[in-house]
Amino acid sequence: MEKDKTRPESTLDLRVWIRLLDCAKMIEKRLRRNFEDQFGTTLPRFDIMATLDRAREGMRMGELSRALLVSNGNVTAIVRQLLDQGLVNSQPDPEDRRSAIVSLTPKGCDQFRVLAEAHHGWVREALADFSEENQQQLLALLTQLKSSIR
Amino acid sequence: MEKDKTRPESTLDLRVWIRLLDCAKMIEKRLRRNFEDQFGTTLPRFDIMATLDRAREGMRMGELSRALLVSNGNVTAIVRQLLDQGLVNSQPDPEDRRSAIVSLTPKGCDQFRVLAEAHHGWVREALADFSEENQQQLLALLTQLKSSIR
DNA sequence: GTCCATTCCTGCAAGCATAAAGTATTTTGC
DNA sequence: GCAAAATACTTTATGCTTGCAGGAATGGAC
16 A cells, blocks of 8 residues: 555665654653743753753853754853843853853752753653653664764 | 662653654754755755645645644745745635645646655665664654654 | 634744854964 | 964844634534
């Protein structure tokens, strides 16, 4: 009924990619909606806070953009919002005046704890029907895939 | 050095989700850039054309937005661009005057052939270092994951 | 037939994302 | 020393995406 029978291998990579994208979009959409509905915030803001939480001594803007796989100008805009809300702190790098070092404020740290717990709960719930064994296999395959993408 | 040692299972789902998102973003970013650089078009426009290509008799706007997992207003804007370029056709549904039926024009069909071939080539190249056996396992797992997301 | 809820689509405002151009600073080459 | 290249970041223009408000058409309840 499909052309899979005639040349199944020729579309395997395409099907992998489409399914990967579908899964990511479905989960991401739910997370974004939950962040908006329950906390009035967004996934990108959470991503930045999560990255900063793992670097308590702070990070430079460029490090943030590379860690998050987003553009430089994008980080500028989102960090400014977090600054306005008093969730992060920005101070000039004493060793390089071009750079600013960004870090979570205590208030930002507290709020991140709450967000992170809710976020983990949403992910756990989304994957609840996907067995732990499957998750382990999937994680291993995705790790391999990530390092082989060129 | 990480807390993975104390409770590795408690973050498994989180790690699966983060890695899934990373892989999707890496590939999507390359595809978007290729579409822009080589054809001056975008991934969302291609997605709509690809969906319409599989429904030669046309689709309604709502069907498109559901198939693509995007919002209704979003489809409106992108379809209008394709209309302006003469790549798609829009005519009122004779059975329900609220609906418009959208389909590819011959010109849109021709252009899609070219885009689709290039797109497939990019995906194939991105996954070239990921073995066929791994791809099959990954596809199976993702298929299962997609149906178990709730 | 007449409301009324629902459905389908189209603006519209706000947020995220990119690329490219611009500013300031540091580093390099000489 | 100092001009040129490289780096860190911001700004700007453009495009995608969402949610919501609004208009038009449909379908029931009565």
